Structures are given as structure tokens and as C-alpha cells.
Amino acid sequence: MSRQNCCKQAVPPESATICPSDSGGTMRLGLDVGGTHTDAVIIDTSGIVCSVKVPTDHGNLLSSVMSALNSVLDAAPTPVSAVHLSTTLTTNALLEGKTEPVxxxxxxxxxxxxxxxxxxxxxxxxxxxxxxxxxxxxxxxxxxxxxxxxxxxxxxxxxxxxxxxxxxxxxxxxxxxxxxxxxxxxxxxxxxxxGGRLNFPRRITTAYFNAAVWRTYNSFADAVEEGLRKLGIQPDLAILKADGGTMPLAASRSLPVQSILSGPAASIMGITALCDVQGDAVLLDIGGTSTDIAVVAGGTPLLAPGGIGFNGRQTLVRAMVSSSLAVGGDSVLRASAGGVSVGPDRCGPCMALGGSVPTLMDACNYCGLSHVGSLEASRSGMEALARLSHRDVADVAREAVSRAVAAIKSAVDALVVAVNEKPVYTVREMLHPERIAPKKIYAVGGPAHALSDALSSAFGPNVVVPRQHAVANAIGAAIARPTCGLELYADTERGVKLIPHLSLSAKVDRSYALEHAKEDARRGLLSLVAAESPTDIELVEASSFNMIQGGRLAGKTIRVQCQIRPGIEESYLPAFRRES
The missing domain is CATH 3.40.1360 (Dna Topoisomerase Vi A Subunit; Chain: A, domain 2)
Structure with missing residues (x-):
């Protein structure tokens, strides 16, 4: 059994790694605020300048943000020009029901x-x-x-x-x-x-979610802005959206629903930056609380163009297709004569890092798969768990790892089946006619290296763990480029043109045609965000229907939807591919 692994050294919790930099490229900071850890990286066109991982303090987000920012900014040779963010805070708030009434x-x-x-x-x-x-x-x-x-x-x-x-x-x-x-x-x-799409049920759900997480999200945004103010810097600020593009933080304050599934999007963008993903593959982000799973077809992440389903309801939020499993490095272990269970709950960090109950990472430490924190604390916790179940401690630890990976394998298989049961779209909106058959597994996140051998046993030898797996989400946020979209609707009989995203209503005459609408939509989109080139704008939908009354043409209804294509900044890629 073989395993492809470019990992040289994980970034340990509460520590920073500094790498040489020529400082010739534009310095960007990626900040990923997760449920367990807050990660930060500074990158330029030579690669990663520095990185850090600190615990997320949900009671004091500003403290976590400041700790991460201070560590990386102190090591930056030049000021950063942009800060890109990703977070699971809004996603977790909705999943856990910790939102305000709406x-x-x-x-x-x-x-x-x-x-x-x-x-x-x-x-x-x-x-x-x-x-x-x-x-x-x-x-x-x-x-x-x-x-x-x-x-x-x-x-x-x-x-x-x-x-x-x-x-x-x-x-x-x-x-x-x-x-x-x-x-x-x-x-x-x-x-x-x-958005301009006519789907009343999705619009109700999306509006509700947006209002429900508004305060939570803005507390996060306040913490970031306050942290940067305290450090005396004013870079461009953007948040990673669920479709893999970024939007300005100021604009996102009124549309926080765009940040749901920002965490999975960050891991997808991070993996595609660190690895030259080809063909059909599965992407895993194994965190402290959960594992996010995504699928790529022909090397391109899949997109739910009409809007992602979330919490059992359909939304208007365009997102890359992913699923989540409540298994992570800090998942609580329970053992009995009947077997070992992993999660779904988390009660703090692993015992090796000061936690009070044994977790999956403690089992990895005991098995020699990882060396996180106090190995003696992990050993003590696993021995106590084995005594309660009257079993051999080594068997308990091995079974914990095996059960976790089996749960991940089952969730991956379920997602692939679900994807193959419906039409699949890539982020370039191309219909993919073939069934997806993943040949490789790419894994990132803190526990990814520790579980890599077990993943290879479950999935086969083609498991890739990139070198910078521990901070891949922050890299994904940093390297993503801006994107947004808009819809234009025109009714030439009524003589009206609407662009809801711009709150624009204007008059048109009966000569207004589809080509005019395409150009107006393009110009409107360029007014929202500067595209790198005209080719960055893609037409998602364009339609024109004649309205007939009394046997004659009364007018046309025209609809155009376009967007800045999500993706990663190409100028940063060569350095990351060399490192991997």
C-alpha cells in the first residue's frame, strides 16, 4: 500500500511558521475563523510568507482574531494589501439553532x-x-x-x-x-x-437565513475590522462566498447568507491551489469539529447553480456542492463492550491539548499516528476509556481511528451517489454528461496527516495530503478572486428595465432587445467589481420571449443573468504548486 504525501511538517496549534519571501508579489492575508481553530496565512507570489493556527474563542472572537493577526503581521516584511476571510460561524449558528428570532x-x-x-x-x-x-x-x-x-x-x-x-x-x-x-x-x-430569480419558496428561506445570522456575522466582521484598526492597517477586506469567489466585507454585512458554506468553499479553493487536481476526485477537509466533503468533475468543483440546499430547505445561495459529517479531530470517543463511537459531539480540545475527555486525536496520538501536545495526557485518557469498557487500550484506539475513517468513507460514497443521480454542473456552468468516478482523494485539515494511512486503507493508494494541509482553508481564502453576479429583467410592453442588485429601475422602449440587455448587465456587473478582463464575465442565462396580444406582438420579456467567474488568482499558483 502506497500513499502520496507531500507533507513535511504540519503547523502545530498555537504556533507560527515563517518562510523566506522575496516580497516581490502583492502580500495577501487569508484568515479562516473555524469552529475549533482560527488560521491565518500571509502569501505573495513566492508562496507562503508565514502562517499561524490558534484556538477559536467563541466568547471573545476579537481575542482569537487579534492573536492570529498579530502573529502573522509581525512576520510580514511589507504591509498586506488585502485580507480575505472565511468562516464557519454562520453555518454553525444555523446548524446548531443559535440564531436570533426573525x-x-x-x-x-x-x-x-x-x-x-x-x-x-x-x-x-x-x-x-x-x-x-x-x-x-x-x-x-x-x-x-x-x-x-x-x-x-x-x-x-x-x-x-x-x-x-x-x-x-x-x-x-x-x-x-x-x-x-x-x-x-x-x-x-x-x-x-x-437576486432576480423567480422562486418564492427559496427567496423566503434565503431571506430568513440572512436575517437570522445577521447579528452573528456582523459581530465577526466587527472583530476583524477592530483587530485591523488596533494594528493600524487598512487593507481591502473581502469574505469568501459559498461559490468560491470573494465579495467586499462591507457589502457582505447586509448579505451574510452568502457566507454560509464559506468554510467548505475555502477548503475546496485551498486544495485546488495546493494540488493540480485532475479528473474526478474527492476533497476532504478534516477539522476539529467536522469533516467537509466535496467532489470535483474533470478537475473542476461542482456547483449548485440554482442554489444550495441547507438545513433541509432550498435557498438562492449559489454554492459549490459539499456535505458535512460530524467527525473531526476533537470528536468525543465513547467505548463499551459493543464497540467504540466517534462523535458527533465535541466537548473541547483533545486531552493532549488540555481537554477533559478523550477524542479522535488522542487515539491518533496513542497509535503513533500523530504527536500533538502531551502524549502522556492522550495515553492516560485512552487508558481510562479502555478500563471503562474492559477492553485493551490499543484495540480501542485503533477501532476509534477505523470507525472515524469508515464514517468518512460512507459519507463520501453517499455524496457521489447523490451527485450521480442528478445533472452536475461545474463552476464554469458546463453540463457534465458522464457519471463521476473519483480516482483520487485529497485531504487537508489538522488531522489529515494523522489519518492518511487509514484513509489509504479505506479508499485505495491515491490519497494526497498536501504539505500545507493544516492551513489550507486560510490559503483558499487568500488566493480566491472577487466574484459576484446580477440579473436584469426587462418588459418592453411596460417599458421597464430592472436590476435588483443595483436597486435600478429604468425606462426602455420597444426596440430594447436581448443584445442590449446583455451589454447593460455586463456594464452593471463591472460597476460592482472590477474584473481582471472581459473574459472573466460569464453569461449564465439569457432569454427573450415574445408577448402576443390580440394576434400581434405586444412586447418582449427579457432576462439576463451574468457573473464574474469564481476562481483563484493565477499569479499565485506557480509557487504553491512548487511547494506541493
């Missing part, structure tokens, strides 16, 4: 009743409707709107989502609902700001 106000009109899409404990339907072209069919019921606002006020709700069924075509009702909440709301998510 007042949801919706208006829809005829069709399936909005209560079928109910989400949260404060869901209110306000009579009023627009048709599919944006014409008002029924005005908003002011009395119902006032009742909903008062009911939320009595319950102390401060964060809201307002959604109209056809709001991308006419924003008036959402604006009226938001105005009614102005005196009592800290934040209001308006559905039309989430």
Missing part, C-alpha cells in the same frame, strides 16, 4: 398559500399581490401590516425578512413592508436584494 412578513396573492413555506416562529402573511410582470394586482393591506409589526414589537424581535412573490419585477410592496418596520428593526432583509 419576523417574516410575506405577500403573494393567488397561488399556493405562503403558509406552506412557513419558516420561523414569527411568520405573517400580508394580503397584497403583484403579477409575474410586476404589475400591482392587489394593494398591501395596511391593517394586516400594522398588526404584524406590532406583534413582532411585543415579542422583542429586532431582525426581519420581508418578501413579495414577484419582488424582482416590482419592489414596491417589499419597500412598504420594510418602511413599516423602520422604527423597530435593527435589520431588514428585502427579498429582491437576494
Amino acid at each position: 419576523g417574516v412578513l410575506v405577500s403573494s396573492g393567488p397561488g399556493i398559500h405562503p403558509l406552506h413555506h412557513r419558516i420561523g416562529d414569527a411568520f405573517f402573511v400580508v394580503d397584497g399581490a403583484m403579477d409575474h410582470r410586476g404589475a400591482e394586482v392587489l394593494p398591501l393591506d395596511a391593517a394586516q401590516l400594522g398588526h404584524a409589526a406590532n406583534a413582532c414589537k411585543e415579542r422583542g424581535i429586532r431582525s426581519f425578512a420581508v418578501v413579495g412573490k414577484f419582488s424582482p419585477r416590482n419592489t414596491m410592496h417589499e419597500k412598504l413592508m420594510a418602511a413599516a418596520l423602520a422604527g423597530q428593526a435593527d435589520f431588514v432583509t428585502s427579498g429582491h436584494m437576494l
